Amino acid sequence: MDTLDRLFAKIEGGQDLDISDLVCLLLLEDNDALQRLYALADRIRKKYVGDEVHLRGLIEFSNYCRKNCAYCGIRRGNRKVRRYRMEIEEIVAVAVAAAGLGYRTVVLQSGEDSWYTADKIVNLIRRIKMSVNLAITLSIGERSKEEYRRFFEAGAERYLLRFETSNRDLYARLHPDSSYNRRLECLAWLREIGYQVGSGVMVGLPGQTVSDLAADLMMFRQLDLDMVGLGPYICHPDTPLAGSPGGTVEMTFKMLALTRIVTRNTHIPATTALATLRPENGREQALRLGANVIMPNITPLQYREHYQIYPGKICLQGLSEKYTASLEERLRSIGRFVSRSYGHSVKAQAKNCFFNATNGE
Numbered sequence: 001m002d003t004l005d006r007l008f009a010k011i012e013g014g015q016d017l018d019i020s021d022l023v024c025l026l027l028l029e030d031n032d033a034l035q036r037l038y039a040l041a042d043r044i045r046k047k048y049v050g051d052e053v054h055l056r057g058l059i060e061f062s063n064y065c066r067k068n069c070a071y072c073g074i075r076r077g078n079r080k081v082r083r084y085r086m087e088i089e090e091i092v093a094v095a096v097a098a099a100g101l102g103y104r105t106v107v108l109q110s111g112e113d114s115w116y117t118a119d120k121i122v123n124l125i126r127r128i129k130m131s132v133n134l135a136i137t138l139s140i141g142e143r144s145k146e147e148y149r150r151f152f153e154a155g156a157e158r159y160l161l162r163f164e165t166s167n168r169d170l171y172a173r174l175h176p177d178s179s180y181n182r183r184l185e186c187l188a189w190l191r192e193i194g195y196q197v198g199s200g201v202m203v204g205l206p207g208q209t210v211s212d213l214a215a216d217l218m219m220f221r222q223l224d225l226d227m228v229g230l231g232p233y234i235c236h237p238d239t240p241l242a243g244s245p246g247g248t249v250e251m252t253f254k255m256l257a258l259t260r261i262v263t264r265n266t267h268i269p270a271t272t273a274l275a276t277l278r279p280e281n282g283r284e285q286a287l288r289l290g291a292n293v294i295m296p297n298i299t300p301l302q303y304r305e306h307y308q309i310y311p312g313k314i315c316l317q318g319l320s321e322k323y324t325a326s327l328e329e330r331l332r333s334i335g336r337f338v339s340r341s342y343g344h345s346v347k348a349q350a351k352n353c354f355f356n357a358t359n360g361e
């Protein structure tokens with residue numbers, strides 16, 4: 001049996017891949033072998049999370065950020081960005097409209113913006129929960145454990161915080177004002193408090209190696225994540241990394257498929273960054289090799305163009321019936337359908353976890 005057959009047999013037999021297996025699979029170039037890998041990931045996706053696709057409406061409510069991550073277009077050092085903040089009322093109104101269109105989850109995302117004090121965020125969560133029956137995912141960066149606890153108690157069920165790369169040195173080079181240990185500590189707090197936790201990385205960061213990516217995959221398993229988001233790094237010209245090559249669609253596909261294989265029952269979005277590099281079919285392809293979530297952008301149009309963490313970010317108008325109807329149609333054509341449930345963590349449900357407010361449907 002050659003190495004590849006041995007690795008595929010290992011996956012099919014339900015055995016865990018080790019880091020050298022992952023490096024070997026990430027280095028695959030042969031098209032037949034890749035198709036075999038993708039088909040396996042697709043089967044595992046079907047077995048563990050089914051054919052339903054969860055929609056999460058993404059509201060980018062502020063592009064102010066106190067951090068200066070080297071890769072990010074809205075880093076505080078970028079003076080070209082027109083900064084905006086949405087009022088609490090305005091954010092609630094978007095969430096209400098999203099619920100009206102059938103969304104069951106909103107993702108509240110922003111730069112690290114301390115203008116939104118813990119009190120304001122708590123108020124925002126409560127207001128949404130009082131108005132509509134939506135699950136709430138927060139993606140607002142590093143906060144104190146106490147704040148995370150308050151947000152959870154107010155009703156937020158999920159939190160997204162990517163660790164970006166498991167290579168500590170690379171992490172340090174890219175993040176002048178945060179530390180890898182702190183990041184992991186935040187993730188541990190979120191888990192301890194009871195959130196469904198999402199994390200992830202960028203693929204193709206300058207200086208990142210295939211071994212780093214394999215270590216990222218090991219880390220997904222180790223952190224026992226509920227959600228894993230990953231997309232290609234896309235170079236932004238107004239950052240210190242201007243001119244660097246970005247991640248490729250091919251490597252991102254391999255990472256996606258392997259994330260499904262390694263983590264089995266996590267929620268994995270077909271990310272916007274991937275769709276930006278391959279607008280024709282990036283999302284559909286991702287859904288066919290492991291992904292089971294789409295995060296349509298429902299930020300009001302007047303703000304959306306200013307949330308350019310990378311250039312050319314595609315702007316699908318997620319807040320319209322026309323969009324959701326055409327999405328349903330496209331999903332049907334690949335044998336998938338839009339989920340009507342909240343799409344809580346499969347992992348947490350398997351562990352019979354308690355969900356506040358939107359009880360485990």
Ligand code: 5AD
Nearest residue numbers: 071072162232233234236273309310
């Ligand atoms: N290219 C791709 N992804 C990026 N992110 C930030 N900047 C870029 C970029 N230039 C990702 C980070 C962050 C998420 C919100 O967006 O992974 O966690």
Ligand code: SF4
Nearest residue numbers: 065067069072075111
């Ligand atoms: Fe801020 Fe997030 Fe961009 Fe870093 S990646 S600069 S924390 S918005």
